[in-house]
Amino acid sequence: MKCNFDSIGFVIGSFVLLGVPQSISLVSTFELFTSIYSLDSNITLLADRDELEQAPSHDSLQSIDAEIDYPIVAADTWMTEKGVPWSELVMIRSEHQDDYLAVLDRFYDAESSPNHPGISSLWSRQQLQVYGYGQCIYCEVEHPAYPVSAASLKVGDRVFHLQGGDSSFVISEEVAWALKNAPPYEVWLRIAIAGGSNYTTRPIGPNTIAAWQTLYQDAEPVEVAALPEAPTTQVSRLPDNLPADLPVIDESTWRQQSGVPWSQPLIVRDDFNGDYLAVLDRDYSSSGFFSRTTSGILTNWSADQLAVHAYEEEESYLMSYSCWSVRQLVLQIGQQTFYLKGENNIFRISDDLASVLASQPLETPRLSYPQSNGEVITREIGPGTVEAWSVIYGTAEVE
Structure with missing residues (x-):
C-alpha cells in the first residue's frame, strides 16, 4: 500500500x-x-x-x-x-x-x-x-x-x-x-x-x-x-539526568522533516506511548533541474525500536509526494549483517544489535530497503548518528 x-x-x-x-x-x-x-x-x-x-x-x-x-x-x-x-x-x-x-x-x-x-x-x-x-x-x-x-x-x-x-x-x-x-x-x-x-x-x-x-x-x-492480549508498541522511556536543553520534537510530525535536528540525541514527545530518547537520521539523493526528483529514507533510532519513513518527492508543474510500507531492512555494519523484519515501518532492536550500535563502529553503516518499484537501494547512516548511538544504546552521557 x-x-x-x-x-x-x-x-x-x-x-x-x-x-x-x-x-x-x-x-x-x-x-x-x-x-x-x-x-x-x-x-x-x-x-x-x-x-x-x-x-x-x-x-x-x-x-x-x-x-x-x-x-x-x-x-x-x-x-x-x-x-x-x-x-x-x-x-x-x-x-x-x-x-x-x-x-x-x-x-x-x-x-x-x-x-x-x-x-x-x-x-x-x-x-x-x-x-x-x-x-x-x-x-x-x-x-x-x-x-x-x-x-x-x-x-x-x-x-x-x-x-x-x-x-x-x-x-x-x-x-x-x-x-x-x-x-x-x-x-x-x-x-x-x-x-x-x-x-x-x-x-x-x-x-x-x-x-x-x-x-x-x-x-x-x-x-x-x-480479554485476548492485544498488540502493544513498546518504546524506551526517558533516562534520568538528561540535559534540560535537549531538542524536543513530536512523534507525529518528525516525518515532515521541517526543523528536525538530525544526527543528535533528542527527545521525541509521544502522547501515546511515553516520551523517549532518540536520534534521527536522513539520507537522500536528488536528480533533475526543472523537474526535480528527491528520494530518501528517514530513520528514528530509539532504545527499543527503529522507525523508518521511505519517500519520493517530485517537483515540477505537478508536485507529488509518495511514501510506502517497508517491512524488511538489511543493516550492514562492517562485517556484520542484520536482517530486520517489521510491521507498519517499525522494527525491533534486539540486544545483539543494540550492543553493536553502542560500540560506535568505525565503518560507515549502510541500510538497504526496497523502493516503491521494488528495486533495492542502499543508503548510508551519517557519522553524527553513529556517534549518538553510544548515548541511545550505551552508557555515554548526552553532552
Whole structure:
C-alpha cells in the first residue's frame, strides 16, 4: 500500500507557489439525545485479520425511535462528501445492509499537509472506519481519503491498539466502555497511512465524545484478564539526568522533516506511548533541474525500536509526494549483517544489535530497503548518528 499526494503548483526559480487553500479546524455542534435505543450488542474482540473479514461489516440497528429524524448519510461517500453533519448522531444508509446509527468526526487544521493529513472517522457500535483526510484543489476529489493500515486510540491515560486494517477496526466491548465514559478533550486517535509509512495523531471533538454516550450506552465493563492480549508498541522511556536543553520534537510530525535536528540525541514527545530518547537520521539523493526528483529514507533510532519513513518527492508543474510500507531492512555494519523484519515501518532492536550500535563502529553503516518499484537501494547512516548511538544504546552521557 502506498500514500500518494498530488497538488498543482508553479515553479519559478527555486520558489514553488501552491494552489492549496488554507483549512481550519471543524467541530460542529449537536444536540445530545437522551432517548434510549436498542442496539445490537453482539460485540466480538477479533484477534486477527481473518476473523475481521468474516465478521459483519457493520452492526444493524434493531429498532429506531420513530420520533427521532436522524440525518441520512451515504455509507460509501461520507469520507469525501460535502455538507456532512459532523459530530452528531446520523443514520448510515447502504444498499448492501441495514441502516445503522453512527457519529462522524473530522479534524484538520492550517498545519495539515500531504505528509500530515487530517483524520475523518465513522464510529458505529461495533466498528470504527477511519481515513486520512487530504486536500487537493485541482484533483477530481477536493478532499481525497487515504486508507489507514493501523489505528490506536488514547482515552484519558489508556491506550488501545485497535484490531483490524484497511480503514476498518473493531470496537471491542472494552473500547466501547471506555468511549462511553470518555472525558471531553482527552481522546486522541493515531493512524498509520500507507502501511505505517506516515503517522498522524489528531484529537476527537468534544461533541463526538458526547454522542458516544448514546451510541455506546449499552456497553458494560469487561474484566481485562478475560480479554485476548492485544498488540502493544513498546518504546524506551526517558533516562534520568538528561540535559534540560535537549531538542524536543513530536512523534507525529518528525516525518515532515521541517526543523528536525538530525544526527543528535533528542527527545521525541509521544502522547501515546511515553516520551523517549532518540536520534534521527536522513539520507537522500536528488536528480533533475526543472523537474526535480528527491528520494530518501528517514530513520528514528530509539532504545527499543527503529522507525523508518521511505519517500519520493517530485517537483515540477505537478508536485507529488509518495511514501510506502517497508517491512524488511538489511543493516550492514562492517562485517556484520542484520536482517530486520517489521510491521507498519517499525522494527525491533534486539540486544545483539543494540550492543553493536553502542560500540560506535568505525565503518560507515549502510541500510538497504526496497523502493516503491521494488528495486533495492542502499543508503548510508551519517557519522553524527553513529556517534549518538553510544548515548541511545550505551552508557555515554548526552553532552
